[in-house]
Amino acid sequence: MSIATFADGLYATSFSTALRETTWIIPDLQAVHILAISVVIGSALITELRFAGILATDRPAPDVLRRYLPWMRAALWVLLATGILLVIAEPQRTLGNVVFWLKMVLVAGASLVTIQARKGLLRSSAGTNEAAAHETSRGLAFIMLLVWCAVIFCGRFIAYT
Amino acid sequence: MTLETTLQQINDLPLSAAIRENINAFPMLESLHVLAVAIVFGTILVVDLRLFGIASHRSSAQRLSAELLPYTWGAFVLAVITGVLMFITNPISYANNTEFLIKLILIAVAGLNMVWFHSTTYRRIAEWDEDMPPPTAARIAGAVSFVLWTAVIFLGRWIGFTLEFFFF
Numbered sequence: 001m002s003i004a005t006f007a008d009g010l011y012a013t014s015f016s017t018a019l020r021e022t023t024w025i026i027p028d029l030q031a032v033h034i035l036a037i038s039v040v041i042g043s044a045l046i047t048e049l050r051f052a053g054i055l056a057t058d059r060p061a062p063d064v065l066r067r068y069l070p071w072m073r074a075a076l077w078v079l080l081a082t083g084i085l086l087v088i089a090e091p092q093r094t095l096g097n098v099v100f101w102l103k104m105v106l107v108a109g110a111s112l113v114t115i116q117a118r119k120g121l122l123r124s125s126a127g128t129n130e131a132a133a134h135e136t137s138r139g140l141a142f143i144m145l146l147v148w149c150a151v152i153f154c155g156r157f158i159a160y161t
Numbered sequence: 162m163t164l165e166t167t168l169q170q171i172n173d174l175p176l177s178a179a180i181r182e183n184i185n186a187f188p189m190l191e192s193l194h195v196l197a198v199a200i201v202f203g204t205i206l207v208v209d210l211r212l213f214g215i216a217s218h219r220s221s222a223q224r225l226s227a228e229l230l231p232y233t234w235g236a237f238v239l240a241v242i243t244g245v246l247m248f249i250t251n252p253i254s255y256a257n258n259t260e261f262l263i264k265l266i267l268i269a270v271a272g273l274n275m276v277w278f279h280s281t282t283y284r285r286i287a288e289w290d291e292d293m294p295p296p297t298a299a300r301i302a303g304a305v306s307f308v309l310w311t312a313v314i315f316l317g318r319w320i321g322f323t324l325e326f327f328f329f
Contacts, residue, residue: 031318042203059218067218156192
């Protein structure tokens with residue numbers, strides 16, 4: 001079964017139709033989606049700038065990460081839930097769109113780096129390996145911020161491609 | 162000169178026409194606007210939650226606010242610039258859109274809430290800088306700010322679904 005056939009089938013389901021035809025659902029889902037993006041961006045900005053040695057340098061990096069990671073994780077679940085509902089409501093607009101898939105790859109990559117690759121940093125107690133962690137993650141911190149920006153641009157451009 | 166003619170003149174500006182005619186300009190402005198809004202709301206949220214009594218990455222409320230405010234303001238300026246550039250492409254439609262007007266009013270109220278807080282409770286921040294929970298007035302200011310900015314984001318998204326296009 002091709003993606004197009006799947007999208008058509010999904011579009012025809014009564015759940016998809018109900019989501020699409022209840023006028024307030026899509027705008028409000030998108031608003032919640034943007035609120036959750038704000039939580040991710042706010043958390044990412046503070047933690048990545050901390051890793052880059054620009055913000056809150058008097059606080060240990062693991063402590064800063066520990067403070068924002070649960071919020072980021074929760075916001076990513078909200079994004080996934082609202083995102084899935086938006087795809088069900090308008091499957092052809094999203095699943096058949098190359099910008100949508102680019103966004104998915106970027107989100108998956110950024111989430112993986114945030115939640116998995118930095119687990120080691122969380123385990124290290126405050127102060128230890130501080131200098132080493134700082135040195136190795138400065139470039140990565142800027143790349144991560146750029147990736148989150150790209151995710152926002154992709155999100156908006158889905159509506160235009 | 163009436164409001165209507167002013168809006169029409171804004172609509173007829175060469176810059177307005179240039180944005181309307183470039184197929185990528187509007188989505189670019191929207192993307193930058195969402196990015197700016199996300200930074201504004203994301204950083205304000207951290208301060209609002211701290212004022213409400215939810216710990217941040219540092220104990221001093223004053224240092225937290227001073228540390229994040231430059232990012233909030235920088236992003237707010239970007240949001241205003243991109244917002245104005247979107248507005249001028251279709252000023253009559255925006256001026257007639259209820260969601261857009263309420264959004265502007267709520268942003269102004271959020272500003273007043275900030276001015277009120279900074280001219281009252283914030284002046285005595287040395288007395289409660291590391292207190293948990295913070296004083297009631299600070300908790301109210303944080304909660305009010307959170308509710309207003311959340312509403313601003315909802316209204317902003319609703320504009321895209323309610324804007325009626327008037328072509329002249």
